[in-house]
Amino acid sequence: MDLNELIEIKEKELNSAKPIKLRCCLAAGCISSGGQSIKENLEHAVKEAGMEDEVEVIGVGCMGLCSEGPLVRVDPDGILYEKVKPEDAKSIVASLKGGSADIKKGDINHPFFTKQVPIVLENSGKVDPEKIETYIASDGYFALQKALNEMKPATVVDEVTKSGLRGRGGAGYPTGLKWGMVAKTQAERKYVVCNADEGDPGAFMDRSVLESDPHRVLEGMAIAGYAVGASQGYVYVRGEYPLAISRLQTAIRQARKYGLLGSGIFETSFDFRVDLRIGAGAFVCGEETALMASIEGRRGAPRPRPPFPAESGLWRSPTLINNVETFANIPVIIRKGAEWFSSIGTARSKGTKVFALAGKVKNTGLIEVPMGTPLRVIVEEMAGGVPDGGKVKAVQTGGPSGGCIPYSKLDTPVDYESLSQIGSIMGSGGMIVMDDTNNMVDVARFFMEFCMDESCGKCIPCRAGTVQIYRILTKIREGHGTEKDIVKLQDLCDMVKTCSLCGLGQSAPNPVLSTLRYYREEYMEFIKRNVSLNGKSHHSK
């Protein structure tokens, strides 16, 4: 494979395109409500109408608006059909000769779509994730070609550093710095690992990226491999994502066939192989040292850092670990340049962020917005607020490691620093909206139960601390709490936060702390109820 061949594939694919495109969403959400049979029925209807020469039916990845799925988009007309049923296929095809079908239509000029800046999701919902040629036709693998043939590894690292890209897994560590560390560590073997163990409940960005545009992640990993000097990559993907796993397997197979993965890529001396490792349902494996233990076939227990994976990682070799979304940003940074990328976003948080919108809002699904977009724009304009006139009470970001942001802070821009200032974190991108019917003590208890169950048990602060916090929360919730319990709760949270070994324990108290900060009255209500029920003499240990 060389540049000319790549261009040839691109042109062949573009030339074979038919004027009318029917795009059917085949991501996990839409498949669960009949996406596959809609696609088959559409193909059948096109055949019956004898329109095969003008119309093509394409199975694509996530189109974003999951709450209105299954979705079908008609181009170039730009009609978006919502909640499509398999039996609607005939009327959709019939409408292609003029007019439109009598099916619920989405407003593609709604802020949900217009406020988005798709970089990571640029191909999502457009290309066929199971066909590498469609990815190449959208300039796929051109960045890898450019990196290998026109750039030195150090230049690639520099470009990523200059772009200002920061880790999209949640912590926000500068990606270029991480790459630089691995690149300069001398070793015979190095590894590149893609963390696709998206464990935060309420987050599905990585699943969608892998289901919609898997080649993008592979290309990003290969560029990383070249930059840091690694020839083996692993994608550690959740076992709960069977569709993402199968599309990744297909993508790896196709890339290998074209020589875009394997030995001597683009006729250089660069070799890069990618293998999948399937997770087995342990939240802690999202932590990088636990993830590596799991790849090595062991229990996913984290270990203290240093040494950092960049020095001693998988099988004690230097290892670069980045999140799915981080890798998905790489090809476009190389293709369009660091300057272009760093022009998007805020001073310290560059580029865009993909969020999974869920909970009590009208429009749930996947969005990508520039860093610095106010939460209010996302929740009220794009997501359309709470259905049936309800009121937004809180926005939860960062899953069990994050916090609840109250309505009064809704003007906060989404960037790493602003969110941590108000007691939450950017996290991997889960954003769950809660309304007046959600009790915040319950929410805190829900997350603590999660952390208690998922604690690996290696260090005592996390193993025992999460259990004790959970018990106090239960006590308060059941009306047996006293004001002393609030003090105890606060102390315990501080202890678990400062003394735990890894990120799971260090961040587990966040949902409790942030609800204590903003919704203390809800805790006090349960306590007051206790006092009034039991009299002032009630002392509880």
Place this chain on the structure above:
Amino acid sequence: MTSSTAMAESSKTQTTAPKAGVAGDNRYKILESTMKRHQYQPDALIEVLHTAQELYGFLEINMLIHIAKSLKLPLSKVYGVATFYHFFSLAPKGAHTCVICMGTACYVKGAANILSEAERLAGIKAGMTTENGALSLMTARCIGACGIAPAVVLDGKVVGGQTEESIGEYVKGLISNGSE
């Protein structure tokens, strides 16, 4: 918690469990070739456990012994890994499985009520199988189908927008039909 109940159940049902190493069993051959492909490396333990569970439906204790021997690992290590990860089950599952997602998005939309309704009608707690073997009720951390919350997985198929009524009908249907 789930692993201890699983252990207790597995000792009860061991007699009906498939035996590892039965000559001529195709599943056994597939398992062997998986281990061979990984050159019997201890590193491949999780992959091998995945394959074994896929083939046999669950991980019988004899199976763990067999894998430990093949990969030259102490049984304690194999058992440790098999019980650490939620995905691995040491007890056989019912004819049908119902996994209720307890992720945040499903939670705020009432997954807890859906679960308690299913538990009430099936007469079992999450993580258990009905006595007639018709239904295993489980919970998941998050299946990533947050856009269509609350979601459940019925026999491997994700269905969204669930209510107490819809899950109730499903469970009642299974209970009255027996194990088929």
